[in-house]
Amino acid sequence: MPSLKDLKNRIASVKSTQKITSAMKMVAASKLRRAQEQAEAARPYAERMGRMLASLAGNVQANGTGPKMMTGTGSDQVQLLLVITSDRGLCGAFNGSIVREARRTIQRLLAEGKTVKVMTVGRKGRDQIRRDYASLIVETYEEIGRRKLSFADADGIARRINEMYEAGEFDVCTVIYNKFKSAISQVVTLQQIVPFAVEAGAATEAASAEPAAVYEFEPEEEQILAELLPRNLSIQIYRALLESAASEQGARMTAMDNATRNAGDMINRLTLTYNRTRQAYITKELIEIISGAEAI
Amino acid sequence: MADKVEFELVSPEKLLNAQPVDMVVVPGSEGDFGVLAGHAPMISMVRPGVIDIYEGDRVVDRVFVAGGFAEVTGTRCTVLAEQAQPVAQIDRAGTEQEIANLSEDLADAKSDGERAEVEAKLAVARARLDAVAAGAPAH
Incomplete structure (x- = not known):
């Protein structure tokens, strides 16, 4: 499973790609x-x-x-x-x-x-x-x-x-x-x-x-x-x-529009995975604390 | 005046001028010709020179063209120009400089084809200078 840090980096990089493609799309639109x-x-x-x-x-x-x-x-x-x-x-x-x-x-x-x-x-x-x-x-x-x-x-x-x-x-x-x-x-x-x-x-x-x-x-x-x-x-x-x-x-313009949309989808997916992983960590820590307390 | 000619001046890059006018004088390759409404249909080549646009018997606009073609029918006059520029906007010093440069090029030209090309450019530049010398219309 990828670590939280990896996921965070990944999301940041896709976000910056999306920024570029959406800027290119707008430039193409005005040039068009x-x-x-x-x-x-x-x-x-x-x-x-x-x-x-x-x-x-x-x-x-x-x-x-x-x-x-x-x-x-x-x-x-x-x-x-x-x-x-x-x-x-x-x-x-x-x-x-x-x-x-x-x-x-x-x-x-x-x-x-x-x-x-x-x-x-x-x-x-x-x-x-x-x-x-x-x-x-x-x-x-x-x-x-x-x-x-x-x-x-x-x-x-x-x-x-x-x-x-x-x-x-x-x-x-x-x-x-x-x-x-x-x-x-x-x-x-x-x-x-x-x-x-x-x-x-x-x-x-x-x-x-x-x-x-x-x-x-x-x-x-x-x-x-x-x-x-x-x-x-x-x-x-x-x-x-x-x-x-x-x-x-x-x-x-069309190509960049598609790329922007795909990047958006990808960000959504990655964010979901990120949140799930984060929650899993929290749950795991809680379980550790509770089971530790019970053992005493 | 009831009868007007639809005058159009078009360059490859855009439609420069489209308006009904009383008369236009176009520098044809075989001599200037004036177009009034009801002119006989004609297609002519245009040499570098100035198109005079008349409103009544006054010149209201002078446009320099660097050669092209003119199509005349009873109701309209279309000029397809390679380059067009209102006389008032011509840069005199720039044109003089261009003529000087081209004259040098002409002296340096090696082949006949090259010489012919430079000569054609020179003719355009000289015509442009003549256009400025004649001046813009008095308002």
Whole structure:
């Protein structure tokens, strides 16, 4: 049986752990709110960009002379995966589920005889993927959005992807990230970002909103499109990073909430044992005194 | 005035400005253009420069943008800017310093790609300085 002193120490240590986890939970909650606000603020730009692209793409697709970024290279042999994870742990299954999905995708593509290249964002993803597929990793990013995620971060990644695409280093690029659904639920999402596919929904939506919108272009639409597509790539990545950041905080909040609750349960159990033991000691001492008195 | 244009200025990080205005003058890549209500639908690239927002025939606001895109329809004018900043908030000394730094970088640039990048930044900084020189709107 553990001594009273041991139990006391144990309770104190669990209590301090609980303090830490509940503080982490609160920090995550406030960060989550900020991340959500940021994601919200980024939405108008993405929406308008989508609308503009849809009307441009409609025009260009008609004459079939779109830039490579939109029409693709005509092959899907070399696949680039952009895996977005976090830099820090203690956030439940957040990184695990992303890495699992990434592994599955890599295996599937390799089985199909494709060449796979991997780019990782976040230390956790890099470390785990490096274990099995170190040779496939072409680029890693860390400390993205350490303080506050900025558009410049996303732009840097997009620029690198763009350079690789221009150099013909890959044909199709897919991003794997956690999409934020709610604080307790994140959805692992695969999204193809290169070549850019105009969503049919967005195009018809734009068309129905302004039926007679025949745009003039200044300069030529190809030229605008050539500028707009890389920018759109940055936006897509920025959006994925924002979603991922919000998801990370959501996942951490949930994980820390659970941890706090578990610590609470444990404290209750330990306190009960402590009290029982204490009473047992008292009873034992009483018995000793009484039986001692009786013997006289 | 009954007819107004819904003007929106959006940067990737947030919606900066959304208001009905009488006229906006946007620095298009092929030359400045003014947008009034009922303008023909148009999509244009935007060069680094200043967007003038008119209320009646007075400029009420001047915003510097570092390039981007503009979409114009009969009822609205949306500018997607990479960077935007009200002219009144530009730090003149800082911009001059930036130009000096970039000019040095340009001299040091080795590859053509590097040079083009620095030149683009320099053009933005010069446009920003021009914007300050032109001054904020008189109230």
